[in-house]
Amino acid sequence: MIATRDAYGEALAELGGENDKIVALDADLSGSTKTGVFAKKFPNRFFNMGIAEANMVGTAAGLASVGKIPFLSTFAIFAAGRGWEQIRQSLAYPKANVKVVATHGGVTVGEDGGSHQSVEDIAIMRAIPNMTVIVPADGEETKGAIRAVAAYKGPVYVRLGRNKVANVFPAGHKFEIGKGNVVVEGKDLTFITTGLMTAQAVIAAEKLKEEGISARVLHLGTIKPLDKELVLKAAQETGAIVTAEEHSVVGGLGGAVAEFLGEECPTLMKRVGIYDRFGLSGKSDELLKYFGLNAETLIEQAREIVSRKK
Amino acid sequence: MKEKIADLEEKARRLRVAIVKTLHKSQSGHTGGSLSAIDMVCALYFHKMRHNPQDPSWEGRDRFVLSKGHAAPALYVTLAECGYFPSEDLMMLRRLGSHLQGHPDSKGTPGVDVCTGSLGQGLSMANGMALGFKLDGKDNRVYAVLGDGELQEGQIWEAAMAAGHYKSDNLCALIDSNGLQIDGDVSKVMNVASIGDKFKAFGWNVIEIDGHDMGQIISALDQAEAHKGAPTAIVAKTVKGKGVHLFENKASYHGVTPNDEELPEALRCLGCCD
Numbered sequence: 001m002i003a004t005r006d007a008y009g010e011a012l013a014e015l016g017g018e019n020d021k022i023v024a025l026d027a028d029l030s031g032s033t034k035t036g037v038f039a040k041k042f043p044n045r046f047f048n049m050g051i052a053e054a055n056m057v058g059t060a061a062g063l064a065s066v067g068k069i070p071f072l073s074t075f076a077i078f079a080a081g082r083g084w085e086q087i088r089q090s091l092a093y094p095k096a097n098v099k100v101v102a103t104h105g106g107v108t109v110g111e112d113g114g115s116h117q118s119v120e121d122i123a124i125m126r127a128i129p130n131m132t133v134i135v136p137a138d139g140e141e142t143k144g145a146i147r148a149v150a151a152y153k154g155p156v157y158v159r160l161g162r163n164k165v166a167n168v169f170p171a172g173h174k175f176e177i178g179k180g181n182v183v184v185e186g187k188d189l190t191f192i193t194t195g196l197m198t199a200q201a202v203i204a205a206e207k208l209k210e211e212g213i214s215a216r217v218l219h220l221g222t223i224k225p226l227d228k229e230l231v232l233k234a235a236q237e238t239g240a241i242v243t244a245e246e247h248s249v250v251g252g253l254g255g256a257v258a259e260f261l262g263e264e265c266p267t268l269m270k271r272v273g274i275y276d277r278f279g280l281s282g283k284s285d286e287l288l289k290y291f292g293l294n295a296e297t298l299i300e301q302a303r304e305i306v307s308r309k310k
Numbered sequence: 311m312k313e314k315i316a317d318l319e320e321k322a323r324r325l326r327v328a329i330v331k332t333l334h335k336s337q338s339g340h341t342g343g344s345l346s347a348i349d350m351v352c353a354l355y356f357h358k359m360r361h362n363p364q365d366p367s368w369e370g371r372d373r374f375v376l377s378k379g380h381a382a383p384a385l386y387v388t389l390a391e392c393g394y395f396p397s398e399d400l401m402m403l404r405r406l407g408s409h410l411q412g413h414p415d416s417k418g419t420p421g422v423d424v425c426t427g428s429l430g431q432g433l434s435m436a437n438g439m440a441l442g443f444k445l446d447g448k449d450n451r452v453y454a455v456l457g458d459g460e461l462q463e464g465q466i467w468e469a470a471m472a473a474g475h476y477k478s479d480n481l482c483a484l485i486d487s488n489g490l491q492i493d494g495d496v497s498k499v500m501n502v503a504s505i506g507d508k509f510k511a512f513g514w515n516v517i518e519i520d521g522h523d524m525g526q527i528i529s530a531l532d533q534a535e536a537h538k539g540a541p542t543a544i545v546a547k548t549v550k551g552k553g554v555h556l557f558e559n560k561a562s563y564h565g566v567t568p569n570d571e572e573l574p575e576a577l578r579c580l581g582c583c584d
């Protein structure tokens with residue numbers, strides 16, 4: 001059990017040793033984002049840009065245009081939020097080879113409160129053409145994803161979390177951009193989940209089995225591009241979809257799945273997430289409960305949607 | 311005058327005690343930057359600003375913008391001391407359901423006029439307020455407290471340019487120049503020196519002071535009010551964690567709270583026996 005940000009720190013430092021084109025940038029949060037691990041190993045290839053996120057994005061674009069592979073990090077709210085238009089214009093529009101790895105996504109930021117909890121970053125990153133959006137479920141997937149995005153040429157947004165999360169994937173898990181993973185097989189409904197909600201869906205699926213409900217868990221580590229094949233298959237084979245994410249229900253994973261299925265295969269659907277509101281201060285676990293981001297909510301939604309199928 | 315200064319110093323001491331107790335209780339929040347800013351916040355609320363705790367939305371009030379919003383504990387203990395809300399509320403800092411959010415939230419806390427926490431945005435809002443007051447022919451003044459690391463945000467300099475351009479002499483920025491940010495020394499992470507010269511270049515009146523010398527703080531605030539035709543920047547040299555040697559000048563105490571072992575010593579430093 002480790003935090004995805006810790007896995008990132010480890011993976012980035014490892015990649016730094018393999019490829020000297022990799023550089024890292026941070027905005028005065030290198031201890032928290034874990035780019036500090038890379039900075040310690042490769043001080044010359046690390047740029048602390050100070051509390052100046054917009055400039056950090058532009059600088060990364062410049063570094064990429066002369067052949068470097070920049071990874072830039074800060075909290076999700078400041079990366080996707082403060083840096084949004086720079087990401088759009090300087091990274092996505094020219095297809096710059098820059099990896100925006102944002103930590104402290106979602107409400108598990110905790111006590112810092114609503115100003116620091118990004119509940120809309122997946123949506124605003126996903127809306128930008130040319131962007132790839134990745135939200136790993138655990139440390140192992142994060143390590144694989146960081147390796148994959150380093151090898152991929154183009155702009156990527158990776159959203160990581162603050163707290164330790166349960167393992168979903170085995171050590172050495174291979175990550176493929178754009179490919180989902182069926183973590184649990186099932187036929188009555190499918191939980192389509194991302195980030196820390198996948199572990200909750202696995203718990204929910206086990207409990208539902210005891211009630212005779214067979215729930216599939218489809219984890220989407222990549223939200224954009226969407227794994228249309230697996231989503232369509234889930235809709236056709238199980239006939240009911242419950243999405244879940246530590247993010248607003250507007251425009252994120254639930255939005256992406258609804259947009260796609262609405263056109264290709266209208267299916268009974270429920271979205272678990274934050275219902276169009278800001279976060280607030282509290283302990284991470286209290287907030288997850290407060291927003292219903294847990295297995296209990298998934299079980300309730302599953303029961304309801306399965307009953308509606310009949 | 312001497313008495314007034316002694317009064318304010320005693321107030322500031324009590325506010326430091328409240329900051330330490332509040333952060334010890336919450337076990338989450340920003341210690342260093344709250345303690346470095348508190349003398350200035352104290353002087354503003356108990357000496358300079360026109361405000362009415364009984365009527366937080368009184369139109370005649372001066373406005374306070376804590377641009378370095380992570381120093382919320384400094385603001386909260388001051389508002390409680392003024393009587394904006396009961397001091398028991400402080401014990402609920404950062405708890406689920408509390409109006410005292412991790413960073414100032416104008417939607418819930420009486421006496422808080424702006425939401426801050428994302429650095430770099432406060433000075434723009436403060437200048438907007440200043441422009442609005444001028445437009446209405448009102449003499450309300452606006453005060454903004456900024457961090458020195460925060461000055462790395464480009465938006466600060468856009469605001470500085472705009473306030474200088476529009477000659478917002480009803481605006482006063484106080485820079486809590488404690489020399490530290492999260493990743494270490496401001497001069498090493500991303501140098502912002504010379505702060506005074508930069509504001510001067512944008513047409514500001516600049517006053518440099520010791521940000522823990524109450525006499526210098528209130529005289530600078532009085533000078534700022536008297537200065538016409540340009541906004542004033544008070545560049546205050548401060549010590550992060552000021553008042554508790556355990557926390558002083560340590561970047562590591564930026565976002566770390568006093569633990570059970572440190573609490574008695576911290577309170578002792580602040581001349582507190584209870």
Ligand SMILES: Cc1ncc(C[n+]2csc(CCOP(=O)(O)OP(=O)(O)O)c2C)c(N)n1
Pocket residue numbers: 027028029051078082342343344346378380427428429430456457458459460461486488490491492550564
């Ligand atoms: C836009 C933005 N980026 C990053 C942060 C995270 N952060 C909070 S406090 C801080 C350091 C602030 O340093 P400084 O302004 O010097 O404050 P002080 O030393 O007075 O605490 C950072 C980087 C933030 N709150 N907002």
Ligand SMILES: [Mg+2]
Pocket residue numbers: 457458459486487488489490491496
């Ligand atoms: Mg500072």
